[in-house]
Amino acid sequence: MEFWLIQNNDNLRLPVPPSSYAIKKALNNTSVIVEGIGEVSFIGKPKLAEIPPITSFFPSKYYSFCQYSTFPTPKECTDLIEKWMASGNPIRYLVTGISLNTLCSIEDFEYGEQDGTGDVYFTLTLKEYKVIPS
Template sequence: MTIESFFPNQQYSFCLYRDFQKPYEYIKQLLKWKESGRPIRVIVTGTPINYAMAIESLTYSEVDGTGDVYFSLELKEYKFIKTPSSNTLTIPTTQRETKSLATHYTVQKGDTLWLIAKKVTGDGSNYKAIAQKNNITNPDKIYVGQKLVI
């Protein structure tokens, strides 16, 4: 996408707003965005155009002695690339033997909900889910012989 226009140095009758900055302030901002290497957002109101764009090039100059700065801004659609994070779990493609989880557990001497969760599900942090499923408000209060739904 190429945008060609100018930043006015004075108020014109066709300008819809007032109190704008000097033209080179806008040029400085465009150059700053270009040099950052980060995308900008191009939105055209009243249309579905709303794209992340990279600034490929910016050319500008004063043309007619008015101090207006004419520019040409070349943009290219910016594509965000999703890369897996280093802590992403990779799932093997081979079949694994699966064992079914117990649906009930009877509390033994020395058990804690965390130990039970670790033993039954393989992850001690599942103790919260077991407590919730069994309406246990205080996870430290379980009793020998208590039957838990897993």
């Protein structure tokens, strides 16, 4: 399974995949109480999909558990995500092997070093993005 973040011609394959992935889909359902019938449910339109925070790290050197060896430096990775955030445009979140391919807004990006190795640990929060037809 590969984890990709893509915007236009820029893309980033995560060198160390997250330990898990998830996506939450729901509907905007409502219910009302109808006299003589009781509670009645109305099925609504889909809510935006929620993607729980993605946590991993950008390695400063190759480790045996990295998915590939020619990955960018941690600074290049964080700079790219910050560039995407500043652009005001959505990114595509792609997970191969499960057919997860969705347009997302970056809601939050937190990163930093933890252990003196130069590896940069991060948490990335995404939310489905829908393009409004013109």
